[in-house]
Amino acid sequence: MSKILILEDDTSFAQMLKKFLERNGFDIVVSQTGLDGEKQLKEQNFQLVITDLRLPDYDGIKLVSQLKDSIPVIVITGYAEVSTAVKAMKMGAYDYISKPFTPDQMLAVIDGALHAKPIISKETAFTTKNDSKSTVENEDKSSISNDLELLSEAAQKLDEHIALVAPTDMSVLIIGESGTGKEVTAKAIHQKSNRKEKPFIALDCGAIPKELAASEFFGHLKGSFTGAIADKIGSFEAANGGTLFLDEVGNLSYENQIQLLRALQERKIKRIGSNTEVEVNVRILSATNEDLKAAVEKGNFREDLYHRLNEFSLQIPALKDRQGDLAVLASHFLEKFNQKLNKQILDFSDEVWNVFNTYHWPGNIRELQNVIQRAVLLTTTNEIQVNTLPEELMRSKPERIDLGSVSKADFEKEQIVNALKRTNYNKSKAAKLLQVTRKTLYNRINYYDLDL
Numbered sequence: 001m002s003k004i005l006i007l008e009d010d011t012s013f014a015q016m017l018k019k020f021l022e023r024n025g026f027d028i029v030v031s032q033t034g035l036d037g038e039k040q041l042k043e044q045n046f047q048l049v050i051t052d053l054r055l056p057d058y059d060g061i062k063l064v065s066q067l068k069d070s071i072p073v074i075v076i077t078g079y080a081e082v083s084t085a086v087k088a089m090k091m092g093a094y095d096y097i098s099k100p101f102t103p104d105q106m107l108a109v110i111d112g113a114l115h116a117k118p119i120i121s122k123e124t125a126f127t128t129k130n131d132s133k134s135t136v137e138n139e140d141k142s143s144i145s146n147d148l149e150l151l152s153e154a155a156q157k158l159d160e161h162i163a164l165v166a167p168t169d170m171s172v173l174i175i176g177e178s179g180t181g182k183e184v185t186a187k188a189i190h191q192k193s194n195r196k197e198k199p200f201i202a203l204d205c206g207a208i209p210k211e212l213a214a215s216e217f218f219g220h221l222k223g224s225f226t227g228a229i230a231d232k233i234g235s236f237e238a239a240n241g242g243t244l245f246l247d248e249v250g251n252l253s254y255e256n257q258i259q260l261l262r263a264l265q266e267r268k269i270k271r272i273g274s275n276t277e278v279e280v281n282v283r284i285l286s287a288t289n290e291d292l293k294a295a296v297e298k299g300n301f302r303e304d305l306y307h308r309l310n311e312f313s314l315q316i317p318a319l320k321d322r323q324g325d326l327a328v329l330a331s332h333f334l335e336k337f338n339q340k341l342n343k344q345i346l347d348f349s350d351e352v353w354n355v356f357n358t359y360h361w362p363g364n365i366r367e368l369q370n371v372i373q374r375a376v377l378l379t380t381t382n383e384i385q386v387n388t389l390p391e392e393l394m395r396s397k398p399e400r401i402d403l404g405s406v407s408k409a410d411f412e413k414e415q416i417v418n419a420l421k422r423t424n425y426n427k428s429k430a431a432k433l434l435q436v437t438r439k440t441l442y443n444r445i446n447y448y449d450l451d452l
């Protein structure tokens with residue numbers, strides 16, 4: 001039975017929803033305040049959270065961003081709050097539903113959320129009592145390439161390196177352009193490590209003001225500085241026994257770098273305002289999209305910290321350099337958004353594949369995902385056409401294969417034969433490798449009259 005947490009301060013509405021969902025076979029817990037909701041999330045395992053965005057003591061959007069990688073969240077909004085709901089979706093909410101809604105609409109959204117497949121297993125930022133159970137439910141989806149059968153040499157090498165470094169306690173510096181999947185990689189490492197049943201905590205160092213970084217790292221006691229209205233646990237303590245992922249680590253101020261280095265060396269921290277030292281056992285993964293080595297040479301990043309963070313480094317290739325993966329990822333996102341937006345689109349047109357193959361994808365996998373989400377939303381037939389793609393993709397002028405040219409035809413024939421050999425004559429995999437649809441591959445095989 002799926003367990004759902006409803007966060008709603010309107011008592012009668014919450015009770016009505018609770019009764020209705022219980023009648024439909026769900027196990028429901030209602031919290032009327034954000035704080036109580038947070039407590040429930042720490043103590044119990046939920047498969048879904050349904051939350052009002054406006055709770056008196058809590059920022060619903062913040063909750064969404066905290067939970068986004070662990071539990072699907074559906075937000076309930078008032079009639080006039082669609083823009084807030086869209087913001088919540090950008091922050092990672094699974095979906096939103098506007099009041100008033102019919103019971104059937106609610107059941108359909110819940111059904112979609114409970115059956116949406118995560119790409120890799122996600123750890124929650126809240127430590128639940130029964131972590132091992134949630135890990136079993138997530139199964140072993142820790143290897144990105146295995147999940148998606150990514151075919152490029154770069155992806156396979158990355159996967160091998162992840163498998164080698166994950167079970168160690170080495171700190172790993174993950175380097176790559178924005179949107180290449182650095183956080184996804186960090187989670188995959190955590191999932192393959194023997195810390196996987198402990199928390200994975202991500203901290204975006206680029207988003208914290210430098211005055212607050214120490215408090216984010218180490219926590220504080222109530223009253224220790226203006227604005228410290230309650231005791232706060234820092235990321236090191238929250239990640240104890242598990243993994244701390246420091247995103248955009250190159251953005252830390254020099255002073256924050258010193259504080260971090262000290263904590264890593266001593267393996268002990270003190271909350272701000274406290275004299276008590278707490279031992280912490282945390283594995284550090286960090287990510288950067290800038291050249292940290294150059295930052296060290298320029299004196300902007302401490303060399304000693306750089307070496308502490310970089311016991312092993314992983315370079316995530318840009319999407320344009322991952323020949324062969326684009327088709328797999330595109331098909332994966334098509335399936336994902338078909339499910340999410342309740343569509344049944346079968347494929348992309350050949351012209352769309354050509355645009356995809358020619359475009360340079362500056363926003364990498366994140367951009368591909370967004371482009372496909374938009375196209376799925378706009379498509380009303382069973383094939384995605386170029387008119388659903390954003391302008392900037394169309395400006396990259398795809399080249400069509402000129403079948404009249406003998407040398408290109410020979411080249412194409414050779415590519416098809418090679419791809420089939422490499423995939424043991426599995427046509428689906430060969431089509432993915434060639435970044436064409438299965439239909440196109442069959443057409444080409446017939447066209448060249450290849451005897452396979």
Ligand SMILES: Nc1ncnc2c1ncn2[C@@H]1O[C@H](COP(=O)(O)OP(=O)(O)OP(=O)(O)O)[C@@H](O)[C@H]1O
Binds near residue numbers: 148177179183185366
């Ligand atoms: N191998 C993958 N398979 C499926 N989805 C992926 C993969 N890699 C990345 N993504 C998706 O692409 C988006 C960007 O990934 P992620 O946040 O890990 O990138 P990033 O490099 O950490 O980005 P940034 O530098 O901007 O923080 C996410 O929505 C993620 O789910």
